[in-house]
Amino acid sequence: MATYSPGVLVGNWSEEARLEEERLREFLHKRERGELLIQKINKLQDNLLKKRQLSVSKDGYVHFGDTVMLLNPGSKSAVDNSSGVCDGLTLAINLDETSLYSAESLQAPHGVSAVKSVNPMSRNTFCILSLDGGAVGEPIRFGQSFGLGTTGGFSDQMFYLASDHKSFLRFAKKSYLQQVFLTDVLSYLTCWQAAFLDPQLRLEYEGFPVPANSTVIITHCHTNRSLAVPRIFWTRSYFGKEYEVICHTYLDSHKAEEDKNYWEIVTGNPSNEDGTMIDRPSPLPEGIERNEFPKET
Structure with missing residues (x-):
């Protein structure tokens, strides 16, 4: 039975290495252009929460x-x-x-x-x-x-x-x-x-x-x-x-x-x-709501 050491390359090792390099290049390209999902989320959230x-x-x-x-x-x-x-x-x-x-x-x-x-x-x-x-x-x-x-x-x-x-x-x-x-x-x-x-x-x-x-x-x-x-x-x-x-x-x-x-x-x-205007204190007397007028006595 043949045995292999960790340094021996078996299977589709070349294709896998090429695919990993391609994924890394695609990731770096998207990061430079701001197209990563986390970048899109942060940008949209910053826009929505802008004061x-x-x-x-x-x-x-x-x-x-x-x-x-x-x-x-x-x-x-x-x-x-x-x-x-x-x-x-x-x-x-x-x-x-x-x-x-x-x-x-x-x-x-x-x-x-x-x-x-x-x-x-x-x-x-x-x-x-x-x-x-x-x-x-x-x-x-x-x-x-x-x-x-x-x-x-x-x-x-x-x-x-x-x-x-x-x-x-x-x-x-x-x-x-x-x-x-x-x-x-x-x-x-x-x-x-x-x-x-x-x-x-x-x-x-x-x-x-x-x-x-x-x-x-x-x-x-x-x-x-x-x-x-x-x-x-x-x-x-x-x-x-x-x-x-x-x-x-x-x-x-x-x-x-x-x-x-x-x-x-x-x-x-x-x-x-x-x-x-929600933060502004009401000038009306206590007990009178906004849009209500005091009743005549």
Whole structure:
């Protein structure tokens, strides 16, 4: 029986050595070009988590061209007892592991979710876009169509918040209701409107400027369904647990929208360029919530 020492080359040793050299050259080539998977992940994550500065509203209204956050303040039962701060969720770009490993940049259509972070970054800030010829700097008004675009950081790509009617092939993954997504094409699917919170005063406020940092209803123009966060459907993303965002109008016994449909268009804090109006202490007396007025005695 023949025996071999460790120095003897047997089998396809030449082919294996050539393949190992080829793999090493390919690895070095991809590393130089920034095409390694870990490099793509780090670049995309840095873009998503890049700090953004919100627009400051000098007159108290929301304007075309403003960079804002969309905050779902939740209900009074969602208030943290230890701090007294409402457990708000901000609308953000969803980043599941499938999309993270597939490409360096986001691909349309892409999902959105609601996250607990209230710090402005590329992931959860949006630009108010004019769709009917309104000039940048003009206030948007109740009943006026506008668009919501991402704030960049993705190879100069801009995505637009959109929705469409539910079908057998197109629906939200968890609730099976009307889905909300990001698209790279401006169309009638990307048109939204702000409505006054009180349905009894909604017609009277039609055409008035939309105040910043106050609770409003955001409705999809094409389907006439309101943007909502049910808070009972959640998904697991690269950043952890996040909540599903859908288009569905939740009405109470008085035919008024529930807190699932409440949204605040958050602007920047004029006294702190890195802060938001959420961080600014309320000037109202204790016991009076924002958007509420003292009752006459």
